[in-house]
Amino acid sequence: MTQVLGAATRLGALRPVERIAHLVGALLMLSGVVHFGVFLVDGGPWEGPVSWRKPTTFGLSFGLTLITVAWVTSYLVMSPRLRTWLLGIFTADCVLEVTGITVQAWRRVPSHFNTETPASQAIAMSLAVGGAVLVATLVTFAVIALRGRIRGPSDLRLALRAGWALLLLTLATGVAMIARGTVLYRTQSPAVAYETAGFLKPVHGVALHAILVLPLLAVLLRAAGQAEPRRYQTVRLATWLYVLATALAAAMSLT
Structure with a gap:
């Protein structure tokens, strides 16, 4: 995945902060794979506040998202220094989040709340x-x-803007789940918080990876030699389908 995204970037050779982000992202994904192996050996519940699911999914998701963000931000017209700082902070933050989740999984205690x-x-x-x-x-x-x-061309610009818009929805649902869990933990009980705080997980998970899927589709269509008008129509259709999938996931989450 790193090679695919690296080849797609328009900046040519990766900058140091991008190399670090790609390497750290790959290591985080490897951590997720390793913890899935631990789950297969150790067993235990897959769901719940104490399980090997959390370091597995967090490692894979944060790693893939970090590699994706390092790639897609190369298309943004912004100060190189600002991008370097933001990407460096995001890289360190991904490590912090996955490490905290992983440590608590090995301690066999809940991580959130x-x-x-x-x-x-x-x-x-x-x-x-x-x-x-x-x-x-x-x-x-x-x-x-x-x-x-x-x-970039019009189809890639559409894909990137749609991906970032859906990522904002991902952030909103994540904040909502944390807020709900915190309130329930303090006002009712930890058991209720752990059981119901993740009510938006479906829409959160679906919307999260639009920032990878849609731009990657645009890049692959261009690599296949399709003309820009046709690429734009395809990406627009894919965007609406992704929005529909996100809406269905939201309906599932709320019901």
């Missing part, structure tokens, strides 16, 4: 702060994509 011990409270607070930084970083990139200029 867990303040039962000083160690768990410190990890929960670091995850919360890291989540706020993650939102701020990605929102900054999204605003630049939606309001500024994007390098």
Whole structure:
């Protein structure tokens, strides 16, 4: 995946911050694969607040998202210094989030909302702060994509703007789940919080990877030699289908 995205970038040779982001993303994905292997060997529940599912899915998802963001932000017209800082912060934040989740999985305790011990409270607070930084970083990139200029043909610009818009929805659903879980943890019980806080997981998961799927489709269509008008029509159709899939996932989440 790193080779595919790296070949697609218009910047030619990757910059140091991009190389680091791709390497860290690959390592995070490897961590997810390793923890899936641990699950196969160790067993235990796949769902629930204490399971090997969390380091598996977080490692794979954060790793893939980090590689994707390092790629798609290369098309944004912005200050190279600002992009380097934002991408560096996002890379470090991805490591922080996955590490916190992974440590708690090995400790066999919940990661989110867990303040039962000083160690768990410190990890929960670091995850919360890291989540706020993650939102701020990605929102900054999204605003630049939606309001500024994007390098590339019309089909790629459409794919990138749609992907960033759906990523904003992902961030909103993530914040909503954390807020709901925090309130339930404090006002009712940890069991209720862990059971119901993730009610938006379907729409959160579907919308998250539009930032990869849609731009990658545009790049592959161009590599296949399709003309720009036809590529634009295909990407527009794919965008509407992705929006429909996201709406269905939202309906599933809410019902």
